[in-house]
Amino acid sequence: MKVITKSQLPGQIKITEKEIPQLNKGEILIEVSHCAICGSDIHAVKHAKGYEFVREETTLGHEFSGKVIKVTDEQDQHLVNKNVYVESMHYCGKCENCLSGRTSICMNLQVIGLHYDGGMSEFVKVPRQFVKEINPALPIELAALMEPMAIAVHAVNRIDTLQPNQKVLVQGPGIIGFFTGLISAHKQADVLLSGLDSDYEHRLSKATKFGMKPLIANKEKLEGEVDVLFECSGSSAALKSGITSVKKGGKVVLVALYEEEMSLFLTELVRKEVPLLTSYGCDPVDYKEAEEILVHYQEPLKEVISLFPLLTAREAFAKSMEQDVLKAVLFNE
Ligand SMILES: [Zn+2]
Ligand SMILES: [Zn+2]
Incomplete structure (x- = not known):
């Protein structure tokens, strides 16, 4: 499968090949439909300060939607063939901040697509607790905006x-x-x-x-x-x-x-x-309000995103860096 990673050269991306991921227990395989380019992907690609931890081989992309292809737990069987989005901030659920509901400042926080392989790909595996069904009223391309909208909800709710x-x-x-x-x-x-x-x-x-x-x-x-x-x-x-x-x-x-x-x-x-x-990131509770806003404004929001096939990611990144688009969204044809 084709994937997008950063390159050794600051400001450049790589389009490369990887095997379709093998699932461990509790993981779900998603066929990616849409994946948005985020400011943090651009920081990672530019080798910006604070993003040194992103490895060159890691597939980028944490704002994505797609269809569940395979599950490992019987309890997730109902998700097969369903359209889903993914919560990007993978919290531990055990530290003092997680226990008080403040998962965006989890002591052990990892972000999919920055710490490990993400959604700028044809397929991606995700721990089951971060996979959520998309409201049928929300088009799948806009479901890729759930995470940035939840981040904005979190900021306003401060x-x-x-x-x-x-x-x-x-x-x-x-x-x-x-x-x-x-x-x-x-x-x-x-x-x-x-x-x-x-x-x-x-x-x-x-x-x-x-x-x-x-x-x-x-x-x-x-x-x-x-x-x-x-x-x-x-x-x-x-x-x-x-x-x-x-x-x-x-x-x-x-x-x-x-x-x-x-x-x-x-x-x-x-x-x-x-x-x-x-305000940093978002908590699971912020997605609920994010979904309502995306459903409500879905018509005008279609003009806010610019769609690019995955294999034209170079152009999508360049336009994002030049601020020629408000939000570039990659899709698998
Ligand atoms: Zn983001
Ligand atoms: Zn935690």
Whole structure:
């Protein structure tokens, strides 16, 4: 079967061959239908800081959907031939954080497609507890977006007090920022999605269809008026101006992963009593809300994804790196 891995050369992928995986007890074999390219796949391919652990031979891809071909446990027999998606963050279920339901910060966390073979492939094996049936109302190509949508749900739910008409600024119109804004707008917040001039054509221009207002960051400055800032850009300049935009008593949630160290003048946050929250990944409970949002917005969301056959993954990665597409999704023909 054909699979996609990173290459020795930073920024390049490899399209190579592997055997169809053999199942161990408790594993399920999935014939992959769709697999989205995530920012972390790109970080891995670019050999970015913090992604050194991704091995060259590991098949990439953690955002995927497909059909169950084979199971090993009698209790999973009902899943054969069913369409499924996969929870990407493989938690241990035994550590103190898992036991309190906070599996995204599991002490022994492994991510499929980064720590071991994932879904940029024709077939993939997955431990049974992470395989979930797709709601029949959700098209299989959009089910590949369950994980990024669940990550956005997790980020928005870090603010348990989000009220209708509150002013929300989301910085960074990548897919997580886009979805974080969409969910906030769905909860009737007044959402500004900000990015650069160069983000307008492929990203910001799509915001209005989902009830968000696009904002060009270097043209329009906000000061002390935002209730909640979701920082999804990963840029230190954006975080600094974002902090200025937040009102007294507002909140900041950091969702992006930062590739560099930065300096911040924290007195401004202290004087405004603004808590600095962080959000990482998602918990199983977040998928439920993610599914509702994907079903609800399925028509406009079809314009957010760009489909590429698996064997054209080089083009899909290049377009993703150039930010020519909002979300590239590979599929098996
Ligand atoms: Zn992802
Ligand atoms: Zn754990």
